[in-house]
Amino acid sequence: MKNILVTGGCGFIGSNFVRLALFALPECRLVNLDLLTYAGNPKNLSDVENDPRYRFVKGDICDAPLLAQIFAEEDIxxxxxxxxxxxxxxxxxxxxxFIRTNITGTFTLLDAARQAWLGGAEKSAGCRFLHVSTDEVYGSLGETGYFTETTPYDPRSPYSASKASSDHLVSAYFHTYGLPVVTTNCSNNYGPYHFPEKLIPLIINNALNGKELPVYGDGKNVRDWLYVVDHCEAILTVLRKGRLGQTYNIGGNNEKQNIEIVHTVCDLLDAKVGLLPGGEPRRSLVRFVKDRPGHDRRYAIDAAKIRDELGWSPAVTFEAGIEKTLDWYLANPEWISAVIDGSYQAYYEKMYGERG
Known part of the structure; x- marks a missing residue:
């Protein structure tokens, strides 16, 4: 790895990865291509923006000429x-x-890599294309069982269907063209710089401000929670040692019901900043709302393959990770204030205001 192109590097997981990669790979140059949609925030990387090994490009992964230019200029x-x-x-x-970005965008990026690495010069030796995907492509589990790399795909939402499609495109480019690819499917991430539409940052922000805490259905949907820095370490491990054409599931070994997560955040905030002004605990803010259509009941990852083949396992327990996360949000109130603008407020009202 000499010249790395990171797409979506101003987002939640991407920005955490950029920061880690610049530290862990001192000989590498890193180009961050991000369109800066609502969840892409250049302030997520303000601490590294002047690093001479780092370049930011505002652009779209669906823009084939731009991708070709970046591959050529930076020798990606x-x-x-x-x-x-x-x-x-x-x-x-x-x-x-979702169809445009996740399917067409992934296709355009794959084809740019194919033309750059396999376009007659056969430059692919030492190259690698790592596609970051999700456990949601596997559908929903019952009370028992785990997702493995061979679990049949069964996506239930337009999001997971679009990611499943992109996974299949990545696999097709390996088998058809020999493009040096590898795919990772991760469980739910949490940690610093997480946009507050997702469960944990949403609950943190609302609970801090004494607002109602909307919880879908009965709150007993289960997710496997993975601290974002652990995820980024796993990606580096797969880049270094993963077998081409393979998929690696990355999980946190932390199955929690959504309501457990909400109660944990409430209790920790009560302990760290005190009870609500009226003396009530933050659990009193919980409001169960109409469930999301097609809401998967349980996700749980079997991460034995990446552990046994590559030697990676999560280092951060949920108890330690959620405390790190809360401490970061408490120390950075200006970050969340800056991202919660009028468009976020309109979206929030649309998602939760009519679900009571």
């Missing part, structure tokens, strides 16, 4: 593809952008 040998529309609720209310 590694792609880490985060860029995606990723929020299930938004995919239900507006699926078209």
């Amino acid at each position: 040998d590694t792609v880490v593809h985060f860029a995606a529309e990723s929020h299930v609720d938004r995919s239900i209310s507006g699926p078209a952008e």
Whole structure:
């Protein structure tokens, strides 16, 4: 790895990866391509923006001429593809952008890599295209069982269907063209710089401000929670040691019901900043709302393959990770204030205001 193209590097997971990669790979140059949609925030990387090994390009992964220019100018040998529309609720209310970004965008990026690395010069030796995907492509589990790399795909939302499609495109480019690809499917991430439409940052922000805490259905949907820095370490491990054409599931070994997550955040905030002004605990803010259409009941990842083959396992327990996350949000109130603008407020009202 000498010249790495990161797509979506101003987003939540992408920005955490950029920061880690610049630290862990001192000989590498890193180009961050991000369109800066609502969830892409250049302030997420303000601490590294002047690093001479880092370049930011505002642009669209669907822009083939721009991709060709970047591959040529920077002699890109590694792609880490985060860029995606990723929020299930938004995919239900507006699926078209998910099809465009997650399917067409991934195709355009794959083809740019194919032309750069396999376009007659056979430069692919040492190159690698890592596609970051999700466990949601596997559908929903019952009370038992785990997703493995061979679990049949069964996506239930426009978001997960678009990611499943992109996974299949990546696999097709490996088998058809020999493009040096690898795919990772991760469980739910949490940590610093997380846009507050997702559960944990939404609950943190609302609970801090004494607002109602909307919880879908009965709150017993289960997710496997993965601290974002652990995820980024796993991606580096797959880049270094993963077998081409393979898929690696990345999980946190932390199955929690949504209501457990909400109660944990409430209790920690009560302990750290005190009770609400009226003396009530923050659990009193919980409001159960109408469930999301097609809401998957349980996700759980079997991460034995990446552990046994590559030696990676999560280092951060949920108890430690959620405390780190809360401490970061408490120390950075200006960050969340800056991202919660009028468009976010309109979206929030649309998602939750009519679900009571």
